[in-house]
Amino acid sequence: xxxxxxxxxxxxxxxxxxxxxxxxxxxxxxxxxxxxxxxxxxxxxxxxxxxxxxxxxxxxxxxxxxxxxxxxxxxxxxxxxxxxxxxxxxxxxxxxxxxxxxxxxxxxxxxxxxxxxxxxxxxxxxxxxxxxxxxxxxxxxxxxxxxxxxxxxxxxxxxxxxxxxxxxxxxxxxxxxxxxxxxxxxxxxxxxxxxxxxxxxxxxxxxxxxxxxxxxxxxxxxxxxxxxxxxxxxxxxxxxxxxxxxxxxxxxxxxxxxxxxxxxxxxxxxxxxxxxxxxxxxxxxxxxxxxxxxxxxxxxxxxxxxxxxxxxxxxxxxxxxxxxxxxxx
Amino acid sequence: xxxxxxxxxxxxxxxxxxxxxxxxxxxxxxxxxxxxxxxxxxxxxxxxxxxxxxxxxxxxxxxxxxxxxxxxxxxxxxxxxxxxxxxxxxxxxxxxxxxxxxxxxxxxxxxxxxxxxxxxxxxxxxxxxxxxxxxxxxxxxxxxxxxxxxxxxxxxxxxxxxxxxxxxxxxxxxxxxxxxxxxxxxxxxxxxxxxxxxxxxxxxxxxxxxxxxxxxxxxxxxxxxxxxxxxxxxxxxxxxxxxxxxxxxxxxxxxxxxxxxxxxxxxxxxxxxxxxxxxxxxxxxxxxxxxxxxxxxxxxxxxxxxxxxxxxxxxxxxxxxxxxxxxxxxxxxxxxxxxx
Numbered sequence: 001x002x003x004x005x006x007x008x009x010x011x012x013x014x015x016x017x018x019x020x021x022x023x024x025x026x027x028x029x030x031x032x033x034x035x036x037x038x039x040x041x042x043x044x045x046x047x048x049x050x051x052x053x054x055x056x057x058x059x060x061x062x063x064x065x066x067x068x069x070x071x072x073x074x075x076x077x078x079x080x081x082x083x084x085x086x087x088x089x090x091x092x093x094x095x096x097x098x099x100x101x102x103x104x105x106x107x108x109x110x111x112x113x114x115x116x117x118x119x120x121x122x123x124x125x126x127x128x129x130x131x132x133x134x135x136x137x138x139x140x141x142x143x144x145x146x147x148x149x150x151x152x153x154x155x156x157x158x159x160x161x162x163x164x165x166x167x168x169x170x171x172x173x174x175x176x177x178x179x180x181x182x183x184x185x186x187x188x189x190x191x192x193x194x195x196x197x198x199x200x201x202x203x204x205x206x207x208x209x210x211x212x213x214x215x216x217x218x219x220x221x222x223x224x225x226x227x228x229x230x231x232x233x234x235x236x237x238x239x240x241x242x243x244x245x246x247x248x249x250x251x252x253x254x255x256x257x258x259x260x261x262x263x264x265x266x267x268x269x270x271x272x273x274x275x276x277x278x279x280x281x282x283x284x285x286x287x288x289x290x291x292x293x294x295x296x297x298x299x300x301x302x303x304x305x306x307x308x309x310x311x312x313x314x315x316x317x318x319x320x321x322x323x324x325x326x327x328x329x
Numbered sequence: 330x331x332x333x334x335x336x337x338x339x340x341x342x343x344x345x346x347x348x349x350x351x352x353x354x355x356x357x358x359x360x361x362x363x364x365x366x367x368x369x370x371x372x373x374x375x376x377x378x379x380x381x382x383x384x385x386x387x388x389x390x391x392x393x394x395x396x397x398x399x400x401x402x403x404x405x406x407x408x409x410x411x412x413x414x415x416x417x418x419x420x421x422x423x424x425x426x427x428x429x430x431x432x433x434x435x436x437x438x439x440x441x442x443x444x445x446x447x448x449x450x451x452x453x454x455x456x457x458x459x460x461x462x463x464x465x466x467x468x469x470x471x472x473x474x475x476x477x478x479x480x481x482x483x484x485x486x487x488x489x490x491x492x493x494x495x496x497x498x499x500x501x502x503x504x505x506x507x508x509x510x511x512x513x514x515x516x517x518x519x520x521x522x523x524x525x526x527x528x529x530x531x532x533x534x535x536x537x538x539x540x541x542x543x544x545x546x547x548x549x550x551x552x553x554x555x556x557x558x559x560x561x562x563x564x565x566x567x568x569x570x571x572x573x574x575x576x577x578x579x580x581x582x583x584x585x586x587x588x589x590x591x592x593x594x595x596x597x598x599x600x601x602x603x604x605x606x607x608x609x610x611x612x613x614x615x616x617x618x619x620x621x622x623x624x625x626x627x628x629x630x631x632x633x634x635x636x637x638x639x640x641x642x643x644x645x646x647x648x649x650x651x652x653x654x655x656x657x658x659x660x661x662x663x664x665x666x667x668x669x
Binding site: 045161191217220243258264277 | 372378379485487488515516517518519520521523524527542543544545546548549550551552568569572582583584585586587588589590591592593594598600601602
């Protein structure tokens with residue numbers, strides 16, 4: 001069998017916001033691929049552009065300020081950036097499902113959850129209202145909500161945070177999408193509930209064979225759920241590799257710093273944590289050269305230009321800034 | 330050594346009003362019988378899921394909330410019923426760092442005014458001395474002197490948290506209650522603030538009550554860790570011991586739910602269904618036994634589920650639903666011994 005095309009291919013994506021201070025690039029030439037049935041994690045700190053990348057794929061950027069300036073988003077061979085609004089509406093919620101971070105704001109507070117779920121079926125299939133209601137109950141059962149017949153008649157405020165997030169997942173998966181984009185799906189939840197939700201996404205993924213883009217700042221979540229990882233820093237991808245490879249041989253100084261600085265259960269208590277000094281420069285002040293050098297106080301680094309993004313070993317891509325790139329193998 | 334803080338059987342209940350005439354319709358038992366000690370220079374970590382009452386406990390200790398029952402002794406003095414005036418001198422030694430670095434700083438005050446305020450309230454030093462102290466504190470928490478004349482909005486989350494810490498340190502306290510001080514911060518900034526807290530403790534001999542939901546963070550900072558579930562402590566042990574050898578079923582479940590940042594680690598997860606039950610109408614017996622539907626739950630209704638010292642320094646709730654057969658027998662012997 002030949003290597004088939006990836007399900008989703010993001011190529012050279014530039015997304016900018018129109019602000020008082022001019023056009024600001026939140027996503028600066030980002031490229032990655034999502035193969036069928038796989039989970040790709042996008043990790044980075046707040047403001048690194050991970051959510052904007054996802055929203056650009058779906059063309060859900062805040063309007064009129066957000067604009068995709070350049071690039072290609074090929075989904076099943078079609079360029080989503082060239083799709084008409086009508087075509088996009090057919091894809092969103094049907095072929096691509098989304099889970100947003102805040103389970104409270106993602107649901108309509110004045111509509112019963114069964115009705116909100118039915119909407120997915122009414123929009124994308126030819127089901128009758130009754131059939132859609134039945135299908136919604138089935139979906140609630142699938143995300144393991146106890147007594148779904150009763151819960152379908154509840155309003156969002158009657159459910160706990162974990163249950164609401166399950167409803168959001170049910171909505172995202174209702175039409176059996178080929179791709180699920182989950183933007184910090186467990187950040188607002190407790191660890192035990194987070195574990196339940198991640199297990200649920202994994203199981204449903206195995207059942208339905210969909211691909212997942214998981215956006216998170218939690219490297220633990222990445223390690224446990226993803227096949228591949230994209231590390232973003234200040235609007236750019238600095239490193240990209242299979243999950244085991246990335247954790248075993250991080251090559252970019254930022255990835256290494258990130259991995260070192262998290263408190264782990266097996267680290268001696270009260271020891272000094274390695275830190276990444278400074279903080280991410282504001283999007284307005286970012287240099288064209290290496291941005292991690294900028295954070296480390298090296299100005300734009302040695303390079304005035306953006307460092308090359310190279311494939312060092314098969315599938316392991318990294319920004320090869322002479323200061324930040326090191327192959328320790 | 331005499332503990333700096335000693336809390337005994339503390340309860341904080343909130344009345345719930347409802348109906349047409351807002352009659353009292355029930356009680357939320359946010360904190361329901363908690364006892365703990367903190368030694369000078371020690372960090373006690375307090376972990377638990379949202380709604381377990383950990384923040385309420387912290388606020389009751391600094392007396393931002395009134396306890397319903399029990400006692401709080403700080404530095405040898407009973408402060409359980411101390412009023413505003415009686416609390417003021419105590420607050421010099423007992424400070425708090427809040428979770429939200431945006432909400433907890435007055436946006437209309439400059440950083441200098443924010444950090445200076447405790448000194449002004451306690452009438453410490455003249456203007457020049459206070460000025461010097463603010464500069465000192467800023468340097469101490471890693472901010473430049475120039476920050477003093479800026480306003481909170483000009484700072485990032487991590488820097489704002491440093492301002493909050495500087496304010497808490499202004500009066501040279503003995504105990505600082507840190508309520509989720511790093512939860513709102515990014516990973517790389519979080520480690521900077523954690524290092525700062527550790528450094529301050531080493532240099533100033535501070536004690537902390539460190540409240541957080543992130544178990545790895547709590548372990549990293551604490552000498553001992555207390556695990557809270559639905560208003561009660563279920564396990565207290567030295568940090569290393571708790572993570573190496575948890576005895577309570579809830580602690581085990583909580584630990585196994587933490588994602589490990591290592592893709593090769595294939596650990597067995599203790600599956601845990603359901604959510605934390607509501608403290609509005611808590612189960613009559615073992616709260617965790619109820620959640621996991623334990624066959625021995627009925628036995629625990631009306632049972633005393635308080636902590637027993639199962640190993641030296643390792644306390645765990647004597648709860649047949651949540652202990653191994655062996656530990657439960659041992660706990661039974663200890664309870665019988667204590668009763669005899």
